[in-house]
Amino acid sequence: MSKKTSTKKPATKTVKAKPAKKAPTKKAAARPDAVVEATGECPKGGSHEWTEEGDEKFCTKCKEPQGSKAKPAKGKKAKRTKPAVDKKMSALDAAAKLLEETKEPMNTKAMIETIAAKGYWTSPGGKTPHATLYSAILREITTKGKEARFKKTDRGNFAFNG
Known part of the structure; x- marks a missing residue:
């Protein structure tokens, strides 16, 4: 007779360590x-x-000085105020300004060329800024509806909606 050896490992019990208790803090009122x-x-x-x-x-409870500013309540973020900085105009804003000035419908390729010539906006080096502008104009029209700055007049042409 041959003896069978067991491949089972002996059962081990894992014990989780309890967190250490915090040392009591002295209150300022005790002084x-x-x-x-x-x-x-x-x-x-x-x-x-x-x-x-x-x-x-x-x-005495939170150890904050009385003159410090109150923190906003949880869930609300404090608004940061930034100093007014002259920002670059976006291609979409430049296109709206151009269409408002010219008062005639244009396609996006012509808009990009005119915007660059007038110095309102310059492409950061993209290959198809006219396609990006076209997409942005359509997105504004679909999201804002009648309140959009643009309206589509013909296939590929847009005019100022004002």
Whole structure:
């Protein structure tokens, strides 16, 4: 008789480590030289107790100084204000300006040539800027409908919708 050897591995038990407990933090109110004031709004929202240390006041719960700016509520992004910078005109904006000035329908190849000649916009080096402009004009017409700056007059021709 031959003995059969088992290929099974012995069962091992995995144990997850528990997270370490955080050390308790000392409250500012426990200091003898600190003065606690219960009025005022915390910069992070809500009413908190303020602790006065020297010439500054801090929130006892979030440790923020009283003079700091409040952060926006969750879910809302703070709007950044950028200084007014003279931006380049897009090909679509330049085409609208050109069609408004000329008051006659044009195809996109003629628009690109005239826009470049007047200096409103220059191609960044693309091979078919007229096709890109054509696509952008059609996209504006389909998304904005009657409020679009352009209207299609004939096959391949567009005029200012004003």
